[in-house]
Amino acid sequence: MATNTSSLSVTEISVATSRPSRVIGMHFFNPAPVMKLIEVVRTVVTDQQVVDDIEGLARQLGKVDVTIGDKAGFIANALLFGYLNHAVSFYESRYASREDIDAAR
Secondary structure: OEEOOOOOOHHHHHHOOOOHHHOEEEEEOOOOOOOOEEEEEEOOOOOHHHHHHHHHHHHHOOOEEEEEEOOOOHHHHHHHHHHHHHHHHHHHOOOOOHHHHHHHO
């Protein structure tokens, strides 16, 4: 079973099944037909063959995969939240205006 969630724990989903070693995350970025990146999210009990199969599927779909461990937010969201928090800090300290921060992204 593959899940596209970016906010639920793949590990928690897996332990609710009878075959947790066969559960993996396959997080597509939107819009999925355009974006190339897929986060393949393994748990500590995901079989390596499942990981290999999903990485192969990603390549067949013309996608670029990054394989990561299960953690809330995954790679892209973790980077995005850091960026957004810095932007808020810049605005609150009057280091830059909203318009300048938006233009700099």
